[in-house]
Amino acid sequence: MAADRTPRFYFSLRSPYSWLAYRTLLDEYPDIAAAVEWRPFFEPDQLSEEMLTETGGSFPYTPMSRAKHLYVLQDVGRLAKARGLRLTWPVDRAPVWEVPHLAYLVALREGRGPEYIAAAYRARWEEGRDICDPAVVADIATGIGIDARAAAGAADDPELRREGLRLLHDIDRDGVFGVPFFVHGYSRFWGLDRLGDFVGHLRQRTAPAGRLPEPVGAAVGLGPRSVDDGHAGGCG
Structure with a gap:
């Protein structure tokens, strides 16, 4: 089977390298x-992981060591400073990453995908807010003019859960093991340093x-476990 030639950018609202x-x-x-x-x-919660396993998929991850975590804090600080970006480290308390990422699907459905990603990244990485809090997601949604109740409750919507499952299967099929991750045909590029x-x-x-194709998708558009963040340019 021929490889899908659609160029794809896998992003995570959780990852500082994805933000950069x-x-x-x-x-x-x-x-x-x-x-x-x-x-x-996004890393699946228990429900999504059960759905993924039942449908023959899997999600790759390895625990992040304390040494890696401390290095990421230092490295991202350097990178943000070099780019002139304000960085405020968020504190994640029992995060469920379906909350902000499935809310993106609501924004995409309402034609506000780019605005949602911009606002969610700003809330998390510049304001240090907990974007796994449905109230924060509702505030983000209100700010960009989409249905706040639908966005805040996206993780509880069975249809959006099924769409999230399809995304998890895409992650599995494309061999995405960390973010940012870029795919084109059979070619894979992982990490900020491969952008x-x-x-x-x-x-x-x-x-x-000298001309790129027309956009193929809406340009916009992690908790106790983490995907492998084995080098400074990519993590979960």
Whole structure:
């Protein structure tokens, strides 16, 4: 079977490296930001994990060591400072990552996907807010003009849970083990430090005449366990 040629960016509202990749895409590579399909990546809670297992899928993760955690704190601080970005570290209390990521699907349905991601990243990484709190999600939704009740209750919506399950299967099929993660055909690029390589690859493969294709998706568009964050450019 031929590989899907749709260029995809797997982003996570949880990950600081994903936040930095988001900012870099918009600030330095707006043509790429408009051309890729944005797909949310989130660690499944118990319900989602059970649904995923029952339907033959799996989700890769490894526990994050204390040493890695401390390194990420230091490294992200350096990277944000070098980019002139304000960083406020959030504190996650019993997070359920379906809460903010399935709310993105509500925003996408209402044509406000990019605005939601911008507001959610700002709330988490610049204001230090708990975006797994439905009240915070409702506030974000109100601010961008979408249904606050639907967004705040997205994790309790069976239809959105099923859509989230499809996204988890996409993550599994694409071999996504951390974020930010970029996919085009058979090519995979993991981490903030591979973003430039992905940009060069995509421009070379899809725009030999100097023009990127029209956007294929709405350009916009983790708790006690973490996907592997084995190098500084990518984590869960």
